[in-house]
Amino acid sequence: MKKKVIIGFLGTQLDGGKGSARWEKWRPSVALAQHEDLVVDRFELLYSAPAQALARQLKEDIGAVSPETVVQAHELPLRDAWDFEDVYGCLFDFARSYPFDTDKEDYWIHITTGTHVVQICLFLMTEARYFPGCLLQSSPPRRHGLGSPGDYTLIDLDLSRYDLIAQRFSHARTEGVELLKSGIATRNARFNRMIDEIEHVAVRSRAPMLLMGPTGAGKSFLARRIFELKKIRHQLNGRFVEINCATLHGDGAASTLFGHVKGAFTGAATERPGLLRTAHKGLLFLDEIGELGLDEQAMLLKAVEEKRFLPVGGDLEVQSDFQLIAGTNRNLAHEVAAGRFREDLFARINLWTYSLPSLAERPEDIEPNLDYLLEQAGVEIGQVARFNKESRAAFLRFATSPGARWTGNFRDLYASVTRMATLAEGGRITTSVADAEIGRLRHAWREPEAPERGAIDLETLLGRERVAALDLFDKLQLEAVVAVCADCASLSDAGRKLFGVSRMDKAKPNDADRLKKYLARHGLAWDDVRGLRGLR
Known part of the structure; x- marks a missing residue:
């Protein structure tokens, strides 16, 4: 059973009282320790300096009615309990430094006491998962009686019900986006939109992610940032484990990932846990996942879906609950079609796919x-x-x-x-x-000298009659344009090379669109001219 931990702010009015008469009054914080059906293992009592004496009294009273409850009082450097910025800052610092352990403890955030500003801030920080728990609201008994603890209600936040508040107080999400971008003020609209969505998905989903992009585009860096964001929100307790699958070869690949038992093969003198078990409760980043062998892909699929797998040479399954982020510079859909990547694994990791621009x-x-x-x-x-x-x-x-x-x-x-x-x-x-x-x-970056090639054969592309109808000027220009296209990997790349000077004078250059329209005037599309080295 997990321990019950209550985090609450001292109420100077509701929790107050002097002499023996205080026991005839309903005091929310003390009442939580008086319920017969509720065992509170620890009470984290937050207060500001002027309420120090009351905090001491409250600690003694809770101890008197519930000796098994450990009360830890925390004085916050709060100047004004009605100042939103001051309250939010103090609670934020407390949450960031507090050693939450969600595997062993349940956290209930008491919002009955404190100023309205304190209650709002506790709500917002619980919604944003800085306090990883649910809200606790208590109420006095319907009929006042000596020692009656009243009632309490747990509120598990349904974020969809609080859209207006979430829109007004979006600080937590803004902070998460800045974390993913390392505080770099990126100016690329596409990249910014992608990071916004990744932040939204990262804090709401444990499903696998697939990061695509060329070598050096930042896949590993982004995966680590996603881990740090989830760690701050107390959604992961384990480690960040990273491996480039291109470094895994032969029999050692399965052993590195899934571990092995002692004696599984020659040289296996001791048991090895493997990276998947090392990533338990954390995040596993498999870069260049397209390099994995088909056998390892099948084992990985089972581990992702069922959270259990067999170590190499073992007869008993082991468990590991990790989140997977995969990276690749290959087109995995093409790899599936070529039989080099399992279709079922691709379907499993293709839920959230993001292509990082070069x-x-x-x-x-x-x-x-x-x-x-x-x-x-x-x-x-x-x-x-x-x-x-x-x-x-x-x-x-x-x-x-x-x-x-x-x-x-x-x-x-x-x-x-x-x-x-x-x-x-x-x-x-x-x-x-x-x-x-x-x-x-x-x-x-200088390209190696290529063997001399002949001119582009426009007749193969357009037919003899259409070429004969071209002026010599148009023919030579079209041959040069098609020759550039033949050596480029994408329409955008070809456009940048062809319009490298004029694009500098445009606020929003669209080289790909200019080239596409030029080709269309001659009845050509990009697929007609790319990769035409064989026609030269």
Whole structure:
């Protein structure tokens, strides 16, 4: 049985009373300890400094009627119990520092005593899961009688009933979004919408999540932030466990994930719990899940659905209750079609799927991330480094240009910032340091020389008659455009290369739409021109 813990604010009027006459009065906090059908293991009594004497008296009285109840009094640095900001701040600090243990204890938040502002704040913080419990409301007996404890009611919050309050007091959600973004003021509308939804889902669901995106786009970072958000809300008590599935090979893959018993195979001298058991009550992040073998995929599906599985070489199932976040840079739907990924596992982890944009797709976010990564690099190298005005402008001009490929995404950007911070004499990143780094990046991203190829065969695309009807100017232009498309992975990538200069003058460039319309004028679509290397 879990212990019953009540958290309540001392009521200076309702809980007050002097001499023996106080026992003839209904006092809400004391009455909670007088119910014959309710055993309160611990009472966390909150009060402000002026009520210190009353808190002492109340502690003694609760101990007299219920010796088994441990009363812990907490003086809060509260200046004005009617000031919303002051009350919320004090309760927030208390909740963040209190050692909640939801596996062993049930928490009831008493909202009968205290000012109305105190009661509202306790309600809001319980709704937001800073207090991981339910509300407790008590009431006096219908007929006053000596020692009568009255009644009490538990309220398990149904959030849908309190939409208006939730809209007015959205501080908790805003804080959660900022946590997921590390306080970086991202400017990409698509990314911001995605983070808003992830925050909403993270605090309301334990279902698996799937994070898709290229290497270095921040899948691992975001998974850890989701864990930290859920940890703050007391929704997870365990650890964050991470593994890149591309590092798992052969028989060792199953052992690493699911553990093994002693003697399961040659070299298994001792039992190994495995990562799934290590993640019990926590979060397991399986990066590059598409690299897992089919056998391990089947074992993982059972573990996710039933919370139990067999260790390698074992005959008895073990249990682990973890939340799964998977990451991949592959298209798992294509992997399913090719028979390399189980359809049933894909269906199980595809409930909440988010595609993280590459750094090249969100150039407006390079500047705010530059400051954040510069601070991180300074911590690593032990030196604070700063751009001067000219060097910052020069680096940002290159970093946000079509020529900046950022193939490694944030890994490339962090490596670049770290190099400049390391080479900064006296902590100043000068124009010469920035220019040298720009040259280094251009060299690193330089494409290897490809074998000479012939021109695009427009007749294969359009037919002889349509090509013959084109002016030479239009024909040469179309050949050049199709040649660029043939070497690009996406319509957006091709658009950025073709309109790299003119797009800089537009407030909201839409390169993909411009290219799509140009191709349509010639009766072509993107699927007609992508990957045409074989026609050259």
